[in-house]
């Protein structure tokens with residue numbers, strides 16, 4: 001270890017006896033010319049927005065580590081039975097000027113589409129009423145190919161290396177060089193960096209911290225998350241009718257088993273003809289009780305509940321898809337003052353943990369904000 005890190009290097013947390021290099025391109029202490037090296041952990045909205053912002057910073061090299069095979073985290077898209085589905089974030093807004101500029105002016109917008117139709121509300125008894133007119137006056141955006149297109153566009157526009165399929169297992173501070181080392185879950189070394197940006201849900205970020213980073217852990221602790229099951233069904237479009245012209249229905253009092261129900265056909269160019277594709281995102285309490293239940297059994301329960309909710313004669317569906325989110329939306333916010341104080345050590349945090357609510361636009365903005373501070377400190 002001493003040979004790899006240099007004789008003066010001291011890790012705050014001891015590295016395991018056996019270490020390997022996880023990503024050859026990710027570099028080590030001896031490989032790079034002296035440009036500032038930044039590691040971003042998580043290629044979700046916050047991490048990619050930060051990487052995108054840093055693309056023209058001539059004196060900064062960025063490496064993004066992403067555990068999955070694709071980009072955009074909980075703003076996910078997948079193809080099932082010829083339909084493009086978004087099992088996490090349903091749409092995003094451009095009410096923040098930086099995000100409007102990014103999405104509408106700076107990135108390609110050929111595939112960008114507005115979702116037509118209001119978001120109406122329902123109560124614990126399933127009684128539906130009109131939604132907030134001012135919120136319904138704001139545009140709801142997605143892409144024809146799915147919401148994760150925004151992540152793909154950001155990734156394509158960055159100049160940085162994105163290391164997919166690498167789950168970071170820990171970060172350790174090298175005290176005298178004021179650097180940080182990243183290791184993957186197999187304890188293989190992934191490189192040494194001048195700054196680290198943690199851009200992932202707070203509980204996952206906390207799991208990466210060294211034992212002596214208790215201030216950072218304490219600052220992240222208030223950012224707790226709820227868990228959620230998300231189901232998508234394809235129903236026969238003639239037998240199962242969506243009431244009215246709304247795009248979606250949201251439960252306002254949080255007492256109904258459905259948190260959110262949407263007509264995915266409202267997203268242009270996504271769904272097979274003749275089918276009504278409905279997404280049901282379940283209430284956290286319902287989801288937690290059934291977190292380890294079988295998805296197929298739950299799908300039958302949920303489709304029955306949808307049939308009852310909408311007054312259909314049959315709950316039969318052609319196919320379903322499901323996603324279980326352990327960390328879906330934040331229910332608290334990290335202590336941002338304490339996190340800002342940590343930045344002097346080269347440790348930064350972005351994402352909905354610092355926003356305190358689950359919104360793609362705000363997570364993007366937090367990535368842009370942190371990237372500016374990283375640039376300023378270079």
Ligand SMILES: Cc1cc2nc3c(=O)[nH]c(=O)nc-3n(C[C@H](O)[C@H](O)[C@H](O)COP(=O)(O)OP(=O)(O)OC[C@H]3O[C@@H](n4cnc5c(N)ncnc54)[C@H](O)[C@@H]3O)c2cc1C
Pocket residue numbers: 041042043044045046047065066067068071072073074075087088089090091092093166167168169199200201204228230281325327328329350351352353357358359360361363
């Ligand atoms: C069911 C659901 C519905 C939602 N609806 C909406 C909506 O309609 N509109 C809206 O604006 N927002 C919505 N959101 C919230 C939105 O998706 C999040 O707020 C946003 O994705 C947060 O971005 P982030 O970058 O902070 O984190 P994430 O999107 O979670 O990205 C973090 C990334 O880090 C990666 N990662 C995690 N651990 C590691 C590790 N150890 N090593 C490497 N990589 C790692 C993950 O794979 C992921 O790609 C919804 C979310 C869910 C789950």
